[in-house]
Amino acid sequence: MNTTVKTDEAVAQRSPRPVAPPRRGPRVSVPVGALSLLGGAVLWEIVARLWDVSFFPPLSAVLRRLGEMIADGEILGSLGNSLLNLLIGAVISVVLGVGVGLLMGAYKKVEQALDVYVYALLTAPSLVFAPIFFSIFGLGRASIVAVVVMYATFIVIINTASAIRSVPVSLIEMGRSFCATDWQVFRRIVIPAAMPLIMAGLRLGMGRAVKGMINGEMFIAAVGLGALVMDAGRRFDAETILAVLLVIIIVAVATMQLVQLLDRRVTRWLPSTARK
Amino acid sequence: MIEITGLCKTFPGSRDGEPIAALQDFTLTIEDNEFLTVLGPSGCGKTTLLRLIDGLMQWESGDIVIDGEPVRGPGPDRAMVFQSFALMPWASVLSNVTFGLELRGVPEAQRKAKAMELIEMVGLTGFEHRYPTALSGGMQQRVGLARALAVEPKVLLMDEPFGALDEQTRRLLQEELLQIWETRRTTVVFITHSMEEAVLLGDRVVLMSARPGRIEEIVPVPLPRPRSSHISSVEASPEFAEITTKLWNRLRDMQTSRRHRAAGVHGAGTPAEERTA
Numbered sequence: 398m399n400t401t402v403k404t405d406e407a408v409a410q411r412s413p414r415p416v417a418p419p420r421r422g423p424r425v426s427v428p429v430g431a432l433s434l435l436g437g438a439v440l441w442e443i444v445a446r447l448w449d450v451s452f453f454p455p456l457s458a459v460l461r462r463l464g465e466m467i468a469d470g471e472i473l474g475s476l477g478n479s480l481l482n483l484l485i486g487a488v489i490s491v492v493l494g495v496g497v498g499l500l501m502g503a504y505k506k507v508e509q510a511l512d513v514y515v516y517a518l519l520t521a522p523s524l525v526f527a528p529i530f531f532s533i534f535g536l537g538r539a540s541i542v543a544v545v546v547m548y549a550t551f552i553v554i555i556n557t558a559s560a561i562r563s564v565p566v567s568l569i570e571m572g573r574s575f576c577a578t579d580w581q582v583f584r585r586i587v588i589p590a591a592m593p594l595i596m597a598g599l600r601l602g603m604g605r606a607v608k609g610m611i612n613g614e615m616f617i618a619a620v621g622l623g624a625l626v627m628d629a630g631r632r633f634d635a636e637t638i639l640a641v642l643l644v645i646i647i648v649a650v651a652t653m654q655l656v657q658l659l660d661r662r663v664t665r666w667l668p669s670t671a672r673k
Numbered sequence: 674m675i676e677i678t679g680l681c682k683t684f685p686g687s688r689d690g691e692p693i694a695a696l697q698d699f700t701l702t703i704e705d706n707e708f709l710t711v712l713g714p715s716g717c718g719k720t721t722l723l724r725l726i727d728g729l730m731q732w733e734s735g736d737i738v739i740d741g742e743p744v745r746g747p748g749p750d751r752a753m754v755f756q757s758f759a760l761m762p763w764a765s766v767l768s769n770v771t772f773g774l775e776l777r778g779v780p781e782a783q784r785k786a787k788a789m790e791l792i793e794m795v796g797l798t799g800f801e802h803r804y805p806t807a808l809s810g811g812m813q814q815r816v817g818l819a820r821a822l823a824v825e826p827k828v829l830l831m832d833e834p835f836g837a838l839d840e841q842t843r844r845l846l847q848e849e850l851l852q853i854w855e856t857r858r859t860t861v862v863f864i865t866h867s868m869e870e871a872v873l874l875g876d877r878v879v880l881m882s883a884r885p886g887r888i889e890e891i892v893p894v895p896l897p898r899p900r901s902s903h904i905s906s907v908e909a910s911p912e913f914a915e916i917t918t919k920l921w922n923r924l925r926d927m928q929t930s931r932r933h934r935a936a937g938v939h940g941a942g943t944p945a946e947e948r949t950a
Contacts, residue, residue, distance in 0.1 A: 567757050567759045568761065570755075570759070571753070571755060574727055574729060574747050574752070574753045575747070575752070575773040576747050576748065576749055576777070581776055585772075590763070664763070666764070666806075668806045
């Protein structure tokens, strides 16, 4: 609006010192997230107690079981195993996804060549490929990592490619006008401009990587958290299943938080209104 | 000195394949340290002309020679100020201003000192660590101007730089641009669609006709300099009114003859070559 521009101009003219941003008052902040979690926990407990079915134990029982599993080291060993699968898979997915995405975004020909495969593999249920991995990599970690990569990579590719394509042409032209080489344009303009969308792709990709990890562990090689779920399932041990599920959810949330942390560091310049 | 001779530039047509002539046989000489303004209806190829001088586009025939050097691409002797500002939103004001110097490998201390000098010149001291999105349009274009001046170009190319700004900001910036130009002379090619702006700033106004872009007329502006200290009285002077009236009459003639042509009526004053276009 005109008025804001005017006042900004006036400020710029009069005082060269930056004006301290208006303090965002510590309004009474309601921890909605925490309250919601608490509400969900209470609801779970009550519903499970009132509606007494065998595969829906109350939260307290699940937590007690979780405590036992932590105490006897069952969880920690499996968790370490799973996290390693996740980490290896995630690193490969990011490198592969961002790499292929950059190429697809930058070169029309590469995009035309790979587009159909990427979309096909993105929409195909990734577990379909489990038997193939199984026969190639055997019953070890490699198969699980392959499933993680299968789950996570394609969404990263698609986001990265569209991030590159959406870099404003005016900025690229600006760079060329200032005599930037192709590499300088890429490094100094295209990459930073594409960063917010690339990070959005990584967020989605990491969510899918956690899913891939569990599915891989459940259906290919019985290791890690997935194996615990499978075992408990065979014994119809609902408390253990839900206890492990809680751990999986924590892993998923922590992974997303990590990506978000990275995102905020890399795209600090984004105005807060542009964040979702 | 910029010597443009017989410059032709066509764009491929959108769908029917009929190519569009943006510039046809464009010939113009721009003197050293001249402030040249280019005025014309939208779509007349003014921006194309500027981008060709900057070396951002290829052309079919003709030459652009700057101080004896033919233009083959972007060069360190030219810098552009963009209509859309084209600032990097992820970089601070300071980093935006040093951008051109950084690409050239100027050492950090040196480019920082240079940038701070220019940031002060455009009145943005204290804002050097802000991001562009935190600035108003007028301040953003000041950053754009400082960035262009930082590389010390012989030729400053300005593509409707104040077109996206509101009236009072625009006037402020016109004044400041004149001030800056009066102290550190460079050749300026300034594209605008405002007659008043063209006359207020320029030594000469190049009036362009549309499709194909050609020079309709070159109008000298003999208003005394420096003008920055009293732009209001410059604009109130009878000479100013005389020149703008002349430009307006020409622009109006161009419009009406084009309308007549479109309607299939050849006005008495329509030159023969325009009829065939």
